[in-house]
Amino acid sequence: MESHGPExxxxxxxxxxxxxxxxxxxxGPYAMLRPVGGGREWQADPADLRPATPAERLSAGVRAANDRARAGAEATGPVPDLSRPPRPVPHYVACALLVRERREARERFDRSAETDANVLMRRHLSRDHP
Incomplete structure (x- = not known):
């Protein structure tokens, strides 16, 4: 990683x-990191860090969302229609990024990553666009 480090x-x-x-x-000489979704921080040598790939970011986000759901941190509500992909809110950057992740996964024929993007979109919609 660069000497000044990531944002x-x-x-x-x-x-x-x-x-x-x-x-x-x-x-000091260490970078401080924490798990995606929160948790105990750890120290890492900046030389051992690299930007996470889109697939790694998506996987980490799904893992964090699943952990929150298992812990019961989210309120239970009506079950969404899972037979169709969730529809994004127009002109909203976070929605557009998730749509792009889903589209790229579909183009790679990576159904697991496509499903992960749909899960994150549903969680984003319920959290940020109730």
């Missing part, structure tokens, strides 16, 4: 821990 909140891949983490800042 706070950027998702990076820690090659030593083999996990995606959210960059929180620096503490």
């Amino acid at each position: 706070r909140g950027a998702l990076v891949y820690d090659r030593v821990a083999c996990v995606v983490g959210e960059f929180r800042g620096r503490a």
Whole structure:
């Protein structure tokens, strides 16, 4: 990674821990990371970090959403119609990014990543566009 490091909140891949983490800042010579979705921070050597790929970011986001659901942190509501992909809110950047992830997964014939993008879109819609 560059000497000045990523922006706070950027998702990076820690090659030593083999996990995606959210960059929180620096503490001396170390980069401080925390799990996507929250949790205990850890120190990493900045030389062992690289930007997370889109697939790694998507996977980490789905994992965090699943962890929250298992922990019961989200309110239960009506079950969405899972037979159709969720529809994004027009002109909203977060929705557009998830639509792009879904489209790219579909073009790669990666149905797992396509489903992950749909899960994240539904969670985003319920959280940010109730």
